[in-house]
Amino acid sequence: MSCPITMRSLENADPFPAYETLRAQGPVVWDESLKGWLVLDFELCRHVEFNEASQFRNMYADADPLIVELKGGAANITVSQGEQHSRMRRFHQTLLSPKALQSYRDQIVTPIIQAMLERVLAKGGSADLAADFGDEIPPRVICALLGMPWQDEGLIRKTLELNEEIMKWIGRGYYDEASVRDARAASAAINEILLPFIRERRERPQDDFISRVWREAPHEYGELSESDALAICRELYLGGADTTVHGIANSLYLLLWNPEMRAAVERDREQIAGVIEEAQRLFGSPQWRYRRANQDCELGGVEVKKDQMIVLLHGAANRDPKRFGECPAAPDLARPRLRDHLTFNYGPRSCVGMGLARIEMKDALNGVLDRLPNVRPDPNAEPPRFANLFMRSFRPLHVRFDS
16 A cells, blocks of 8 residues: 655654554555655564565665665675674674673763763853764764774764765665765765774774774684775764764653653653663654565565565654554653664664663763753753654754753
8 A cells, every 4th residue: 555645755844643644554555755665563574674584685685886885895784694794793792792881881981971061061051962962972982982083073073974974875765866976975985084094903903993893803704805894894983973873862852851751760760771762762763774575475464576675664663552552652661671662673683782872872861960950951942853854863952951
C-alpha cells in the first residue's frame, strides 16, 4: 500500500503525526520519495535486521564505487559484509570494551564535559545547551580517542559540519544529486583531516585509536594498506561524532522540558538512565535505516520484490502501540526493558559504540544538573523543535540558570 505522505516531505516538520497516518495504512507502506517500503512495525523491523545473512541484506552489500568512496573505503565496518564484518566488529568491540570504556570515561569524557560546563558557566546565566554544550562533547571525545587535538576549535567545527553532510547524503537515499555533490566534498575534506594523523601514527604509534588500528586491526582484517586504515578510522570518526550529538540534545530536552521526568530525576538521580533510554526510544536519531530484500517475500501483508529497498522506520517502530502499549508516545520510566528500542539498531549491525554513547549522555545530563544551579527552560527564548529529516534532535535548547 502507498500513501501520499513521504519521508522527504517531513523535513523540519513534526514527523510523528505523519507516522501515525502511515501506520493506519498498514505496517508496511510504499514511500515514493525513497523508492522503498517503509516498515513501521517494531517486530517486523527486528525481524528484518536480525535476518541479514539469509533474507535482508545490508544496503552496502551492493555498494557501487560512489558509495564506497563516500564511506571512506571497503574496509569501513558499515560497508564490510559476512565474515569480514564479523572480524571487524570484534576489533571495534576490543576498542570499546567495558573495561576500556571506564578508562575513557575517567581520562577523556569527564574532563571534556567539565571543560564544556566551564564554558557554559562563563556565559553568565543563560545558554543554548545544544549548541553551547551537547554539540561540543562527542566530536571532542572521538578526536581525543583518535589522538587528534580535541581543543582545536576549527577541527571540532569541521568535524560536526562534515559528518552532518555525510549523514544528509545517507538520509536522502544515497543518490540525490545535490547530496552526492556535498557528500563528495565532505568526504574529501574528512580524508584530508585524517590522513596526516594516520600516516604519522603508522611511523610513530601512540596510545590512541589510530595507532591501535595499525597495530591490532590486522589480526582481524589482514594486512592493512593506508586506504584500509583510512576507511576504518572514517567510521570511528563519523560514528563517534554525529549520532551522539543528537542523543545528548534529545535527552536534555526530555529531562528539562518534561516536568514529570525532571521531578522523577530530582527524587532519584538513578532515574536519569531511564530518561536517556526513553529519549532514545521516542526521539531516536537516525529516524530510519535501509535494507534490501534478497528474494521475493511477504512482509507485513505486502509483496516485496527481490532487490527492493526496505526502509526500517525506527522513529515509528519505537512508538508501536503493539509493543509499547496504549500510550507509546509518552515517556514512562516504569516501562519494562527500557533499553528495548531500535535506536542503536538490532542484530549483527547493532551499534558497537552504544556503550560510549550512553556514558557521554549520562555524564552530560548529570553534569548539567550538578553544575548549573536551578537550570530551567528559558520561557522568553525560541522554543526547541524536532528539526531536520534523517538525523533529528530538539534544538535550540535555551535555558537559564542561577549565576
